[in-house]
Amino acid sequence: MIFDRTTSHSSDTRLSRRGFLVSAAMTGGSLVIGLTLPVEEGSAAGAEGFVPNAFIRIGHDSEVVLTMPYVEMGQGTYTSIPMLIAEELEVDLKQVRLEHAPPNEKLYVNPLLGVQATGNSNAIRGAWKPLREAGAAARLMLIEAAATRWGLEAKSCHAEAGEVIHGPSGRRLSYGALVADAARLQLPTNVVLKSPAEFKLIGTPAKRLDAAGKVNGSVVYGIDARPTGVKIATLAQSPVFGGRVKSVDDSAAKLLNGVRQIVRLDDAVAVVADHMGAAKKGLEALRIEWDEGANAALATEDVARELEQAILRAGPVAQNIGDAGQAMANAVTRIAANYHVPFLAHAAMEPMNCTVHVRGGECEIWLGTQAIARVQALAAKAAGLPIEKVIVHNHLIGGGFGRRLEADGAVRAVQIARQIDGPVKVVWTREEDIQHDMYRPYWVDRIEAGLDEAGRPVAWTNRFAGSSVIARYLPPAFNNGLDPDTTEGAIDLVYALPNLHVEYVRVEPPGIPTAFWRSVGPSHNVFVTESFIDELAAAAKQDPVAYRRALLHHNPRAKAVLDLAAEKAGWGATLPKGWGRGIALQNVFGSLLAQVAEVEITRDGSVRVHRVVCAMDCGTVVNPDTVQAQLQSGVMFGVTAALYGEITLKNGRVQQANFDNYQVLRINEAPAVEVHLVKSAEPPGGMGEAGTSGIVPAIANAVFAATGKRLRKMPIDPHSLKA
Amino acid sequence: MGFTININGTPRSVDVDGDTPLLWVLRDVLGMTGTKFGCGQALCGACTVHLDGSAIRSCITAIDSIGDSKVTTIEAIGATSAGELIQKAWLDREVAQCGYCQSGQIMSATALLATNPHPTDADIDDAMSGNICRCGTYVRIREAIKVAAQTRVKEG
Numbered sequence: 060m061i062f063d064r065t066t067s068h069s070s071d072t073r074l075s076r077r078g079f080l081v082s083a084a085m086t087g088g089s090l091v092i093g094l095t096l097p098v099e100e101g102s103a104a105g106a107e108g109f110v111p112n113a114f115i116r117i118g119h120d121s122e123v124v125l126t127m128p129y130v131e132m133g134q135g136t137y138t139s140i141p142m143l144i145a146e147e148l149e150v151d152l153k154q155v156r157l158e159h160a161p162p163n164e165k166l167y168v169n170p171l172l173g174v175q176a177t178g179n180s181n182a183i184r185g186a187w188k189p190l191r192e193a194g195a196a197a198r199l200m201l202i203e204a205a206a207t208r209w210g211l212e213a214k215s216c217h218a219e220a221g222e223v224i225h226g227p228s229g230r231r232l233s234y235g236a237l238v239a240d241a242a243r244l245q246l247p248t249n250v251v252l253k254s255p256a257e258f259k260l261i262g263t264p265a266k267r268l269d270a271a272g273k274v275n276g277s278v279v280y281g282i283d284a285r286p287t288g289v290k291i292a293t294l295a296q297s298p299v300f301g302g303r304v305k306s307v308d309d310s311a312a313k314l315l316n317g318v319r320q321i322v323r324l325d326d327a328v329a330v331v332a333d334h335m336g337a338a339k340k341g342l343e344a345l346r347i348e349w350d351e352g353a354n355a356a357l358a359t360e361d362v363a364r365e366l367e368q369a370i371l372r373a374g375p376v377a378q379n380i381g382d383a384g385q386a387m388a389n390a391v392t393r394i395a396a397n398y399h400v401p402f403l404a405h406a407a408m409e410p411m412n413c414t415v416h417v418r419g420g421e422c423e424i425w426l427g428t429q430a431i432a433r434v435q436a437l438a439a440k441a442a443g444l445p446i447e448k449v450i451v452h453n454h455l456i457g458g459g460f461g462r463r464l465e466a467d468g469a470v471r472a473v474q475i476a477r478q479i480d481g482p483v484k485v486v487w488t489r490e491e492d493i494q495h496d497m498y499r500p501y502w503v504d505r506i507e508a509g510l511d512e513a514g515r516p517v518a519w520t521n522r523f524a525g526s527s528v529i530a531r532y533l534p535p536a537f538n539n540g541l542d543p544d545t546t547e548g549a550i551d552l553v554y555a556l557p558n559l560h561v562e563y564v565r566v567e568p569p570g571i572p573t574a575f576w577r578s579v580g581p582s583h584n585v586f587v588t589e590s591f592i593d594e595l596a597a598a599a600k601q602d603p604v605a606y607r608r609a610l611l612h613h614n615p616r617a618k619a620v621l622d623l624a625a626e627k628a629g630w631g632a633t634l635p636k637g638w639g640r641g642i643a644l645q646n647v648f649g650s651l652l653a654q655v656a657e658v659e660i661t662r663d664g665s666v667r668v669h670r671v672v673c674a675m676d677c678g679t680v681v682n683p684d685t686v687q688a689q690l691q692s693g694v695m696f697g698v699t700a701a702l703y704g705e706i707t708l709k710n711g712r713v714q715q716a717n718f719d720n721y722q723v724l725r726i727n728e729a730p731a732v733e734v735h736l737v738k739s740a741e742p743p744g745g746m747g748e749a750g751t752s753g754i755v756p757a758i759a760n761a762v763f764a765a766t767g768k769r770l771r772k773m774p775i776d777p778h779s780l781k782a
Numbered sequence: 783m784g785f786t787i788n789i790n791g792t793p794r795s796v797d798v799d800g801d802t803p804l805l806w807v808l809r810d811v812l813g814m815t816g817t818k819f820g821c822g823q824a825l826c827g828a829c830t831v832h833l834d835g836s837a838i839r840s841c842i843t844a845i846d847s848i849g850d851s852k853v854t855t856i857e858a859i860g861a862t863s864a865g866e867l868i869q870k871a872w873l874d875r876e877v878a879q880c881g882y883c884q885s886g887q888i889m890s891a892t893a894l895l896a897t898n899p900h901p902t903d904a905d906i907d908d909a910m911s912g913n914i915c916r917c918g919t920y921v922r923i924r925e926a927i928k929v930a931a932q933t934r935v936k937e938g
Contacts, residue, residue, distance in 0.1 A: 276815070277816065
């Protein structure tokens with residue numbers, strides 16, 4: 060396969076011009092049929108060939124172009140989505156070429172989110188049925204076209220590797236030869252999808268379709284876009300969130316070679332130059348005075364204190380089972396703890412950037428985004444233009460992790476570009492990227508359990524407070540004070556808990572914006588619940604695996620991954636002094652995962668994670684190599700969070716700025732990661748984030764096993780573990 | 783100020799201040815975008831290129847410090863025997879995820895393999911710990927370097 064078009068159609072003029080009628084109907088949260096219907100006979104034909112729906116275009120030369128409704132940011136989507144289509148379309152992955160979807164909420168909506176976005180580990184879950192149907196519908200039309208031409212029954216023909224074949228006579232026609240005929244046919248109303256036994260691609264390790272360009276520097280990310288005449292800008296935004304520019308002295312900056320223009324906004328200043336070196340130098344030469352505003356004295360401690368107060372008051376009930384209050388009162392033993400998780404930055408390797416050209420009533424944008432339609436809509440607003448006048452080119456993404464679900468960068472770049480003649484690429488320095496991120500929220504939990512005489516949890520209450528990202532980002536999904544992300548992992552626990560009561564108190568921190576992050580809600584909730592269940596096991600003086608296992612009699616899938624992880628990790632085998640083994644179990648993003656961490660605590664208190672064993676049941680596996688890669692990846696992301704991840708505020712400013720004080724795990728610190736999969740015929744679960752949430756409590760529990768010290772606040776403070 | 787430097791075997795002339803980092807000359811002046819910006823302070827390794835075969839961070843290497851030294855970038859590293867082996871091993875082991883840091887990883891790994899045909903785990907740690915991968919592809923980076931080293935042994 061060739062990935063040779065890195066920018067997309069700006070808007071779907073190709074389809075709309077031809078008068079296609081969208082039939083992507085939402086019912087009961089699932090896409091009934093992800094196809095488009097030709098309004099007029101023959102309208103699916105033309106120079107571009109056969110376009111049965113918004114995902115597939117087959118040319119007269121048999122070239123198969125697939126439009127990707129979900130973006131590629133490393134998670135392997137641009138291989139697994141083509142696998143789904145190719146499985147039913149009967150083409151070889153080598154025959155396909157990929158394009159990024161243009162902004163079009165109707166054609167490319169994520170059925171699980173209700174917007175055109177890639178996140179929540181649900182690309183494969185969202186695509187599983189509609190994209191196989193898209194491939195199957197196209198295949199049926201091509202077979203029908205061939206059969207008609209041959210004067211045969213369609214059912215006597217089949218498709219294989221981009222051809223329709225009539226077995227008995229040996230006749231065959233390439234898809235390219237059939238596109239004109241197929242385009243005149245009605246879309247089939249019913250398609251029967253293959254049974255798992257018939258899969259040729261799904262479940263086999265496919266080579267990544269985006270790999271080649273990633274080893275020779277030829278891949279084009281948003282930051283590599285170079286429209287003719289592009290200038291480079293970098294910027295300083297108010298160091299305190301909500302602050303304003305009071306004055307700018309740009310006299311020295313203007314004299315520098317290569318500096319072209321200084322752009323002053325309400326709350327930011329940008330230097331436009333011939334290259335980033337000159338832009339950075341210009342920025343350093345500016346003297347900016349800020350009106351720091353209301354948040355100038357804010358510190359992390361203020362946020363934490365407010366949340367500690369918030370968990371003292373009742374919040375909306377996220378889940379209630381039985382009567383936790385009564386059961387708690389009757390319990391033999393009661394255990395309670397407070398947990399804290401910090402603000403976290405994304406620190407994707409590709410710093411925030413966006414290239415914009417505002418000209419004559421039109422705005423053209425180049426960037427890598429997880430939410431292209433949101434970018435288009437908010438950029439249009441910022442540009443003061445109708446949405447159809449904003450052209451957006453998406454790119455492969457140099458790390459998303461939720462950061463690129465936000466359009467703040469595009470809006471900022473448009474504000475700057477409006478003052479510039481010609482295209483400008485706005486590139487955040489790493490310092491600006493970290494200090495003006497939108498952060499994984501700080502959350503505080505008050506969690507309590509009551510145990511019976513055998514140590515079993517008969518009551519479980521959890522009240523937590525912090526930001527709801529969904530409430531800002533996707534208001535319709537925030538209902539009655541609750542949203543599915545913030546509570547995921549705190550409710551619907553894998554364990555049989557007869558009396559459970561969970562409340563969430565929404566508190567938006569002042570002076571710091573929050574956003575999604577790899578595994579968002581579960582990155583918090585699974586740390587708390589899986590640490591706390593470990594506390595209960597310790598209080599009951601029971602083995603952490605055995606204790607969990609006893610609560611899983613109703614949940615064979617969870618029990619299977621727990622047992623597999625324990626077995627492969629050699630649970631119970633002796634470790635050297637100063638080492639510990641910890642386990643965590645979760646059911647989030649639609650996948651079951653158990654992880655065992657093996658850690659060493661050195662004399663200075665620092666924690667080294669040596670080995671991580673993952674046992675996963677993620678339902679049907681589309682690309683096993685991707686599943687392994689995503690678990691390896693998710694684990695490293697979580698180890699970084701456990702050991703180093705923390706954004707703090709002082710005087711309203713983010714104190715971390717670059718990889719020296721916002722550290723990311725390095726190869727010399729990376730654990731060995733083993734991945735074991737449980738075979739399952741269930742529909743696919745999510746993969747991209749699961750590994751991150753579970754590993755944090757697994758590490759904390761391993762530290763407890765080694766030291767007897769319970770870690771209720773992330774990241775790990777080595778001083779607390781000093782020998 | 784004008785400078786002429788040898789990049790991938792070709793002399794290239796640019797007119798920038800002498801303290802301009804090589805990274806921006808490559809990316810913004812010459813349009814060679816394979817070399818990546820990650821941190822600007824030699825903390826992440828995304829901008830790694832070779833200077834006379836040694837891995838350096840182009841984000842802190844001023845253009846006026848290069849002189850007659852030969853610069854090799856990701857765009858040309860496949861033409862070296864070590865670079866070709868590393869690229870093949872990267873594809874064989876499916877190392878890249880988002881891929882953004884991989885130009886730098888490959889440049890560091892190639893410099894290692896070119897001077898050390900049998901790197902140990904400790905050698906790999908030493909040579910590669912300056913290169914951050916936020917996708918956490920470290921397990922496969924290590925495997926791929928070993929695959930490349932073994933391939934070289936087999937091929938003699």
